[in-house]
Amino acid sequence: MGDDSFFRTLRAWADRHKYGNVKTADFVALAKEEAPQIPAARLDALFEAWLYGDKLPDLPAAHGAQSGTSGA
Numbered sequence: 415m416g417d418d419s420f421f422r423t424l425r426a427w428a429d430r431h432k433y434g435n436v437k438t439a440d441f442v443a444l445a446k447e448e449a450p451q452i453p454a455a456r457l458d459a460l461f462e463a464w465l466y467g468d469k470l471p472d473l474p475a476a477h478g479a480q481s482g483t484s485g486a
Contacts, residue, residue, distance in 0.1 A: 415460065419449035438465060 415423075423445045430444070442461050446454055463469075 415445065415449055415452060415457065419445075419452070423448040 423441075426448055427441060427444055431440070442457070442465075445461070446452075446457055449457065
């Protein structure tokens with residue numbers, strides 16, 4: 415989605431829904447509106463994994479950390 419689109423979406427979300435009640439589908443629809451350059455299917459896959467998936471995404475290892483360690 416990219417930082418610009420993501421933070422624009424968050425600002426629009428706060429402006430439009432301040433003090434209101436909304437659903438997750440409302441956020442997804444707004445993200446699609448704020449990032450029209452990204453195909454809807456790609457955003458659907460992102461939100462399916464992020465909002466409804468039970469597996470954590472793979473994240474880059476921190477500097478100096480080894481894969482598979484707790485870092486403690």
